[in-house]
Amino acid sequence: MPRDDRPKYALDPVREVRAAAERSAREALARAVEAREAATRSRRSAEAEREDADRRATAARAGEQALLASGALSVADLGRHDAWEAGVREARAADDERIVQLSAREVEASHVENLRRSELGDRMRALELVEKDKERWEDARRRRREAADEAEGADAWRPKRA
Numbered sequence: 001m002p003r004d005d006r007p008k009y010a011l012d013p014v015r016e017v018r019a020a021a022e023r024s025a026r027e028a029l030a031r032a033v034e035a036r037e038a039a040t041r042s043r044r045s046a047e048a049e050r051e052d053a054d055r056r057a058t059a060a061r062a063g064e065q066a067l068l069a070s071g072a073l074s075v076a077d078l079g080r081h082d083a084w085e086a087g088v089r090e091a092r093a094a095d096d097e098r099i100v101q102l103s104a105r106e107v108e109a110s111h112v113e114n115l116r117r118s119e120l121g122d123r124m125r126a127l128e129l130v131e132k133d134k135e136r137w138e139d140a141r142r143r144r145r146e147a148a149d150e151a152e153g154a155d156a157w158r159p160k161r162a
Contacts, residue, residue, distance in 0.1 A: 009137055015130040022123040025116065032116040036109035043102040050095040057088045 009015075064081055067073050073081075 007141065009134050011130050011133060015127070015134065018123065018127040018130055022120070022127045025120040025123040029113070029116040029120045032109070032113040036106065036113045039102065039106040039109040043099060043106050046095065046099050046102050050092070050099065053088075053091060053095065060084075 064073070067077075
């Protein structure tokens, strides 16, 4: 097997480690974005459910008011209405609490996402440093090779003295 005597860039192992760290950070950010989006969807869904329950309660109240205005309700019906209102208030309070908890999860997921985004930026900058250094190293190597080729060419075309 022929041996490769070309000089190797000394920081290639560092570049590989940093590239792996950058890929890992990119994947962590993707997971964090997915988690934040899921938290946002959960919160929005809970808010939509609460609004739907509010609409249903408003419609039921309007129907009850129409029956009350027509005199079609008994005292027992009014008592049941009061109990129903208490249940609606409890359900609304539970919905509000659930939304507060989901909002807190969404905020936490957003913080994690921002942290992962920052970590990815750090990893990208660290990798970029090594890649730019390698570019400079390769450019210097190319210039040395061109200078050597030029010197060799100058020697080849030098007129011989008799």
